[in-house]
Amino acid sequence: MQSRAEIVAWVAGNIIPHEGALRARLRRMAATSWEIDDIVQDAYLNIARLKSVAHIRDGRAYLFTTARMAMLQRIRRDRIVRIDSLTEMQAMALEDEDPGPERRAGARRELERIRQLIDALPARCREIFELRRIEGVPQREIAARLGIAEHSVEQQATRGLKLILKALAADGGTETPHSGTRDEKTEGNHGNG
Template structure:
């Protein structure tokens, strides 16, 4: 693996989890500078990797690397908070893989949200799909649809409000708002 590939892998697979690792470290490590040192040491170790083929779960690998560095620093320190050492030793890193129930529930919820989006008015639906699902910028959407960025912003906000309003109504009413089969379009602003 060359340096460029490694850099791309770190940016794609490790960097998105940095905030989470920093938060966890702040809860377990006293000093802000220690957190910075630990994260920096993690990146230094990642930069020395010859291959990442052995890393199946980058998020867990980052967290375990940070944990090991923090443990090493705590053990080397002259004055160690006993609770920090016990807390960091007792940490069980949750599995990165969701349970089958969570996967099924997530798929059902995704299908439901997609159905709500599909029920939006055409232009509103297209803007929401392009913005939230395809990840296009407002400028790109405006150019593709031949409208202003302001229209794109308003349509995206309106569509999102309608979907969220529908979901909130269902949750308040125990999973359904009693409008199954009705058109979501009635909730237009």
């Protein structure tokens, strides 16, 4: 089994660089922007659950395969019969899937931790990350709004994700996303990092 830090480092170098190509492929498949975001998010969640990445030989192929499986799961879920069309007996047989107070509290703590990590990002990186990853604003629109190149938007959104993943890999340590990064003034709007 690999450490979380090793997995995060591998994902940052072998998966994240291919997100743009995956999004482009999904757009060519006529997926809406929110569907693309959901599929990409589901793919990242599935990859994040891995205990090891040693078995993966090609990060790009693995990302695309994981996204395809996520898309198929979404299609299957969409085909599920609506609950109001179930018979009364079938409806009574459904299990309560309420996660319970402990899991809800844990999820709230995890969400707060993520919010703190986002808040700790360098200002420009945080702004782009929130617009792109949270609000789902298209890259082109962010670039136009901020007066920067589209590739800078992609670089900063990716940088934000890498910094957050690195901080999460530290497993609740005191590390913040901008620890160890260059001074933001030297970075400018070039999007490097």
